Amino acid sequence: MRDAYIVTSIRTPGCKRSKGAFKDTRPEDLLSFILNAVVEKTKGLEKKDVEDIMIGCSFPEAEQGLNIGRIASQIAGFPMDVTGATVNRFCASGLEAIAQSALRVMSGWSDIVIGGGLESMTYVPLGGNLPRPHPEYTQKMADLYASMGITAENVANRYDVSRQAQDEFAYQSQRKAAEAKNKKLFKEIVATPATRYSVQKDGTYKKETFLQDYDDGIREDTTLEGLANLNPVFAAGGSVTAGNSSQMTDGAAASVIMSEGKLKALGVKPVAKFKFYTTVGCKPDEMGIGPALAIPKLMKLAGMDLKDIGLFEINEAFASQALYCIDKLGIDQQKVNIHGGAIALGHPLGCTGAKLCATLLSNMQQRGVKYGVESMCVGGGMGAAALLELIE
Numbered sequence: 534m535r536d537a538y539i540v541t542s543i544r545t546p547g548c549k550r551s552k553g554a555f556k557d558t559r560p561e562d563l564l565s566f567i568l569n570a571v572v573e574k575t576k577g578l579e580k581k582d583v584e585d586i587m588i589g590c591s592f593p594e595a596e597q598g599l600n601i602g603r604i605a606s607q608i609a610g611f612p613m614d615v616t617g618a619t620v621n622r623f624c625a626s627g628l629e630a631i632a633q634s635a636l637r638v639m640s641g642w643s644d645i646v647i648g649g650g651l652e653s654m655t656y657v658p659l660g661g662n663l664p665r666p667h668p669e670y671t672q673k674m675a676d677l678y679a680s681m682g683i684t685a686e687n688v689a690n691r692y693d694v695s696r697q698a699q700d701e702f703a704y705q706s707q708r709k710a711a712e713a714k715n716k717k718l719f720k721e722i723v724a725t726p727a728t729r730y731s732v733q734k735d736g737t738y739k740k741e742t743f744l745q746d747y748d749d750g751i752r753e754d755t756t757l758e759g760l761a762n763l764n765p766v767f768a769a770g771g772s773v774t775a776g777n778s779s780q781m782t783d784g785a786a787a788s789v790i791m792s793e794g795k796l797k798a799l800g801v802k803p804v805a806k807f808k809f810y811t812t813v814g815c816k817p818d819e820m821g822i823g824p825a826l827a828i829p830k831l832m833k834l835a836g837m838d839l840k841d842i843g844l845f846e847i848n849e850a851f852a853s854q855a856l857y858c859i860d861k862l863g864i865d866q867q868k869v870n871i872h873g874g875a876i877a878l879g880h881p882l883g884c885t886g887a888k889l890c891a892t893l894l895s896n897m898q899q900r901g902v903k904y905g906v907e908s909m910c911v912g913g914g915m916g917a918a919a920l921l922e923l924i925e
C-alpha cells in the first residue's frame with residue numbers, strides 16, 4: 534500500500550449550540566467556508582486537483598442533510614467533476630471520513646481527497662428532528678437507542694468513577710483550554726465568517742457577517758466548587774452534570790490528504806502520515822468505554838506500544854468515560870488533551886473526528902511529537918482510534 538499524507542488540517546472555532554457565534558450560521562456555510570480555506574492554505578493546490586470530498590456528519594438531515602458533502606463542495610465552488618459524500622459513524626464520523634479518504638490514497642484509487650466533518654447542533658438537534666426507533670427491536674435492544682448521558686452514568690457507576698473525579702477532570706479541561714486560548718495556541722483554528730441578524734429601525738432584520746476566531750464555550754471562571762454545585766442532568770442521584778459533560782456545539786473541520794506522487798508534483802510539504810485506523814464494538818449502554826478497547830487494538834495493528842505515543846486526543850464525550858479510558862489504559866494524563874477537550878471546547882458530533890485531527894496535528898507540531906493517537910467513543914456502542922506520524 535502507498536502512504537497517505539495529511540498536508541493541511543484546519544477547523545472552524547467550536548461555538549455553543551443555540552447561544553454561540555454560529556447559532557445563525559447555516560451548516561452549509563460553515564462547511565463550504567472550511568473547504569475553501571483548506572484549499573487556500575495548501576499552496577500549490579487548486580480545487581480542480583481534488584478528486585473527492587468526504588464529510589462526516591452525525592445527523593445528516595434538514596439543513597445539513599441530503600448529501601452535505603456534495604452540496605457544500607458545490608457551494609464552495611469546486612468544479613462539477615469533484616465528487617462529495619457524507620459519512621456517518623456518529624461521533625467518529627469526521628475521523629471515518631479522513632480514514633476513508635486516506636484509504637483511497639493508500640489503495641492507489643485517488644491522489645488527492647479532502648476528509649472532514651460538520652455538525653450544527655443548533656440547526657439539527659442531537660438525536661435528529663424525528664427519531665423513529667424500530668418498534669419491535671427496541672423491546673429487545675432498547676440500549677441501542679439509549680441517551681448518551683445515561684451511558685455516561687452507567688460508566689461512572691460500573692467502574693467507580695466518582696463525581697469528584699469527574700469534576701476535577703472537567704475543571705482541568707476548562708483550565709487547559711482557557712490557558713491555550715489566552716496563549717493563542719489553537720493554531721489550527723481559521724477565523725470563520727458567522728451570520729447574525731440585527732433588527733433595523735423599521736423592525737425588519739438585516740443579515741450581517743462577522744468573523745469568529747475562538748471557541749466560545751470555554752468557561753474561564755470554572756471552579757471546583759461551582760462544578761460541585763451543579764445538579765445531575767440525566768439521572769436522579771447521578772453524577773453527570775452540565776459541567777462534566779461535553780458541550781453541544783457547531784463547527785466544521787477539513788484535512789487535505791495526498792499521495793507521495795502528488796506531493797512531489799505540486800511541490801507541497803506534508804505535515805503527517807495517516808498511519809492506521811481501527812474501530813471496535815462494545816455494549817451500547819456503556820459506549821463510553823470505546824477508546825479503552827480501540828486504542829489497544831490500534832497499537833496491536835501498528836505493532837507499537839502506548840509508551841511510543843507522545844500525545845493523545847481522546848474525545849471528552851463525558852468526564853466519566855474519558856477518565857475511565859485514560860485510567861484503564863494507564864496513559865499519563867499530561868499527554869492527553871493538552872489544550873483541553875470537548876468539556877471545554879465542545880463536541881460537534883460528526884465534526885469532532887476531523888476537529889481532533891486538526892488539533893492533534895497542531896499540538897504534535899508545537900511539541901515536536903512524532904506519534905499521536907486520536908480516539909473517541911461512539912453512540913450505539915463503539916470506539917474508534919487512529920495513529921498519526923509527524924513528518925520531521
Ligand SMILES: CC(C)(COP(=O)(O)OP(=O)(O)OC[C@H]1O[C@@H](n2cnc3c(N)ncnc32)[C@H](O)[C@@H]1OP(=O)(O)O)[C@@H](O)C(=O)NCCC(=O)NCCS
Binds near residue numbers: 752
Ligand atoms: C449536559 C447538557 C444537557 C447541558 O446542556 P445545557 O443546559 O445547554 O448546558 P450549558 O453549557 O448551557 O450549561 C447549563 C448551565 O450549567 C452551568 N454550568 C455549565 N458548565 C459549568 C461550569 N463549568 N461551571 C459552573 N457552571 C456550569 C451554568 O449554570 C450553565 O448555565 P449558563 O450557561 O446560563 O451559565 C448538554 O451539554 C449535553 O447533553 N451534553 C452531552 C451531549 C452529548 O450527549 N453528546 C454526545 C456524546 S456521545
